[in-house]
Amino acid sequence: MNAGLTQGYIRHPQQIPADVSASAAPAITSKEALADNHVGISFTTQRFYASGKHLKVCIKVSQPYFSAVGKVAWCIPEPDGSFTTGIVFDGDEIAYSARMAEQICHIEQYRRDIECNEGRKLSAEAAAAEWIVLYAHDFPGLNSITHR
Numbered sequence: 001m002n003a004g005l006t007q008g009y010i011r012h013p014q015q016i017p018a019d020v021s022a023s024a025a026p027a028i029t030s031k032e033a034l035a036d037n038h039v040g041i042s043f044t045t046q047r048f049y050a051s052g053k054h055l056k057v058c059i060k061v062s063q064p065y066f067s068a069v070g071k072v073a074w075c076i077p078e079p080d081g082s083f084t085t086g087i088v089f090d091g092d093e094i095a096y097s098a099r100m101a102e103q104i105c106h107i108e109q110y111r112r113d114i115e116c117n118e119g120r121k122l123s124a125e126a127a128a129a130e131w132i133v134l135y136a137h138d139f140p141g142l143n144s145i146t147h148r
Contacts, residue, residue, distance in 0.1 A: 010102040012043035013109040023056040039095035042086040066101030107131045
């Protein structure tokens with residue numbers, strides 16, 4: 001995978017479902033979002049999406065669900081026939097919500113991994129407390145630079 005291209009994107013955990021569908025609604029409307037400085041997420045898709053394509057992403061890991069339209073920044077083919085797709089979102093509010101939703105996904109993945117690997121059953125709150133100490137400092141912030 002092209003590390004320079006994917007820099008600054010939050011990688012969505014593969015084991016946490018994300019519904020992705022094409023959207024006719026324009027996602028990027030402001031000059032600010034077209035700059036290379038908004039939060040992006042990347043995830044595995046089973047099809048290629050061209051740069052500039054608008055996608056609706058829905059992540060159902062917690063209530064309320066995160067749902068937003070983003071713009072494909074890049075789509076990289078993988079050896080197994082899947083694609084790693086990066087999208088960016090318009091505006092600080094959506095970027096903040098995307099980042100928070102991804103943190104919840106990573107905490108949930110951590111909780112599942114701990115149960116599978118160590119046999120410990122953590123509550124969502126206990127998993128969050130552990131994850132924050134161990135990984136929050138490495139999680140991309142709102143000022144991470146994304147490349148489109």
